[in-house]
Amino acid sequence: IIDSIPHSLKVGIAAGIVAAAGNASAADMPVTERDVDIRTADGTCNCAYIHPTSGSHPGVIIWSDAFGLRPVMRTMGKRLAAQGYTVLVPNPYYRVTKDPMFNTSTFNFQNQEDRAKLTPLMGSINAAGAAEKDAEAFVAWLDQQKEVDKSKKMGTQGYCMGGPLVMRTAATSARIGAVGSFHGGGLVTDQPTSPHLLAPKIHARLYLGIAHND
Secondary structure, eight states, X not given: OGGGSOHHHHHHHHHHHHHHHTOOOSSOOOEEEEEEEEEETTEEEEEEEEEESSSOBOEEEEEOOTTOSOXXXXXXXXXXXXXXOEEEEEOTTTTTOSOOXXXXXXXXXXXXXXXXHHHHHHHHHHSTTHXXXXXXXXXXHXXXXXXXXXXXXXXXXXXXXXXXXXXXXXXXXXXXXXXXXXXXXXXXXXXXXXXXXXXXXOXXXXXXXXXXXX
């Protein structure tokens, strides 16, 4: 889970999508962060919107892991924005709650009560068509912002649960040109909905970071 990853590795992870897009700046830029609400087909999604304080830059959508939008995801968004990107970090669980308020320091995946809290949340974004509808809304919203360089392709990156979501995002929108999945779960399954089957629909450069022994 992102909260337990060492700082040095977080830097490398956040830089992954930068390498894929090939447009990073040599020095960190000052960034601006604000909360935004984006209308989707299923409601209103609260997001963190982070971008360099001046200019227009390629857009990037960051999909979180199972713990959703929280301070560490905002930090990663700011680090990426400082490299010259306009970043959107959505709350993947907006259909259920604006803030799931997980205590990541005490959450235990082996505890059935803890896992039961995640089930309806993860089900909301993993439902058929949910991520696709969100991706369309997020891409369209970003393309309306003056901080986004619409002449450049967008990127998307995701962590754990977010791995399949970046695949679904890239398969939905031709605006996506770079994809990063880190510790992605369920990328290849025996189900007809397996994310790997979306490959023919994806027209982007992909980076899939998978542990040798997890």
